[in-house]
Amino acid sequence: MRVLLTGGAGYIGSHTATELLNAGHDVTVVDNLANGSRVAVRRAGRLANGVVAFHEDDLLDTRGIERTFEAGPFDAVVHFAGLKAVGESVAEPLRYYRINLTSTMNLVETMLAQGVRHLVFSSSATVYGDPERVPIDETCAVHDASNPYGRTKLFLERILEDVVRAHPDMNVARLRYFNPAGAHPSGDIGEDPSGIPNNLLPYVTQVAVGRREILTVNGDDYPTPDGTCIRDYLHVTDLARGHVAALEKLATHPGLVTYNLGTGRGQSVYEVIRAYERATGVEIPFRVGPRRAGDIPTSYTDPSLAEAELGWRAEKTIEDICRYAHEWQTRNPTGYPED
Numbered sequence: 108m109r110v111l112l113t114g115g116a117g118y119i120g121s122h123t124a125t126e127l128l129n130a131g132h133d134v135t136v137v138d139n140l141a142n143g144s145r146v147a148v149r150r151a152g153r154l155a156n157g158v159v160a161f162h163e164d165d166l167l168d169t170r171g172i173e174r175t176f177e178a179g180p181f182d183a184v185v186h187f188a189g190l191k192a193v194g195e196s197v198a199e200p201l202r203y204y205r206i207n208l209t210s211t212m213n214l215v216e217t218m219l220a221q222g223v224r225h226l227v228f229s230s231s232a233t234v235y236g237d238p239e240r241v242p243i244d245e246t247c248a249v250h251d252a253s254n255p256y257g258r259t260k261l262f263l264e265r266i267l268e269d270v271v272r273a274h275p276d277m278n279v280a281r282l283r284y285f286n287p288a289g290a291h292p293s294g295d296i297g298e299d300p301s302g303i304p305n306n307l308l309p310y311v312t313q314v315a316v317g318r319r320e321i322l323t324v325n326g327d328d329y330p331t332p333d334g335t336c337i338r339d340y341l342h343v344t345d346l347a348r349g350h351v352a353a354l355e356k357l358a359t360h361p362g363l364v365t366y367n368l369g370t371g372r373g374q375s376v377y378e379v380i381r382a383y384e385r386a387t388g389v390e391i392p393f394r395v396g397p398r399r400a401g402d403i404p405t406s407y408t409d410p411s412l413a414e415a416e417l418g419w420r421a422e423k424t425i426e427d428i429c430r431y432a433h434e435w436q437t438r439n440p441t442g443y444p445e446d
Contacts, residue, residue: 108225108354109133111181113166113214114188115159116143118298119229119287119343121151123185125296126347127354128155137175138188139165142301144443150295166210172217183225183357184218185350186211189259192305193233196256197400207259208266215270224276225357227350230264230283232339232367232406233257241373242409245283245365254401264365271363278361280353285339285369285408287346289428290435297435298343299442307379308340308428312436315389322391324376326398331405335376339369339407342423342431352417366413370421373407379425386429 110127114120115136120143124134128151136148136159145161152159162178164171166188189207190196196203211228218226235243236253252258267279288308290297303319304310313319327334349368356364374382380391414420423431 108182108358109180110135110354111175111179111184112136113184113186114138114143116140116145116148116161117187119346120187121147121296122291122343123187123347123350124148124151124159125154125291126344126351128152128157128159130351135160135162135175135178135181137162137164137166139163144299145446146443147296147299154291154293154295166213167206169213169217172213176217176221176223179221181223183227183354184214184223185227185229185354186214187229189229191256193254193256193401194305194399196254196259200255203255203259208262211263212266215267219274219277225278225354226267227280227282227353227357228263228267230281231257231260232283232285232369232408234261234264234283235406237403238406241405242371242407243367244409245367245412253403256401268363278357279363280357281363281365282349282353283365283367284346284349285341285367285406287343288340288432289342289344289423290431291344292431294431294434294438297432297439299439307376308432311380311383311391312432314391315383315387315433316436316440318440320392322380322393323396324393325396325402327395328398329404331375333375333377336402337373337375337405337407339371339373340379340425340428341369341421342428345421345423349413349417349419352419356417364416366417367408367410368413368419369408369410371408371410373405374425379429382425383429383433386426387433389433
């Protein structure tokens with residue numbers, strides 16, 4: 108397939124570009140580089156002995172999207188572009204609603220106009236809010252989310268339901284994934300957030316290489332065994348393979364499908380710190396800070412539906428995640444170089 112990756116210069120997008128190339132697909136990336144890198148795109152292609160075409164454009168600019176599609180044609184879109192930080196969304200909800208909703212609606216309108224009918228949508232486990240039970244499966248209630256970021260994903264899932272209902276030839280896979288982490292085993296591509304990391308692993312790796320002095324643990328008074336939040340940490344290349352599997356599913360089983368992607372196991376913040384220290388031999392100093400707005404105590408999935416219908420399952424352990432994340436940060440202590 109000829110696949111367009113929106114936000115493909117970012118963390119998950121660059122890893123997915125590599126896995127798509129490995130699977131024999133042609134890949135084009137469109138990204139506004141707000142939190143992405145041209146270097147990541149080039150390295151992603153090189154890792155698969157291929158080339159990723161790149162367009163610098165913003166999905167808020169309808170003419171820019173049209174230019175990208177005119178450079179096609181494309182058979183499918185994998186949609187990553189958007190803002191994704193939980194705490195930031197609580198502080199800036201209007202910005203999150205405007206960017207995430209408008210950009211996706213612009214994209215889907217252009218897809219319909221251009222006759223592109225396969226979409227893999229990057230959703231999130233945050234659509235389950237404070238879940239009714241764990242492990243979370245696809246039958247769990249989706250009635251609200253615990254933060255504005257999660258609500259943008261929830262609203263967009265509803266919008267896509269309506270689009271498929273109005274356009275029965277439109278095929279959409281909604282992937283609700285849990286906590287992507289780690290880096291490509293080569294150490295060439297990885298997570299390179301701007302500013303203070305919002306996610307745990309890049310914060311830990313930056314402390315490990317001396318880029319930051321100490322890790323702040325966001326609360327240790329949650330109702331969990333050690334008081335810290337529990338999450339399902341999924342290696343980013345496993346997650347990328349999930350997108351490839353979902354794309355290929357749409358080619359043979361059209362319609363609207365929804366899958367949780369995760370390992371089925373949860374680790375607390377303290378457990379992740381200990382796993383990192385075991386995997387790397389580096390001690391991680393930390394202090395306990397206040398809770399972060401929008402966080403829930405426990406979230407991990409039951410991934411059995413994805414295994415049954417996509418033939419997909421996570422392969423890498425939390426130790427693998429930590430080891431590869433450390434390798435990435437050690438080789439790239441300040442992140443990607445300037446283009």
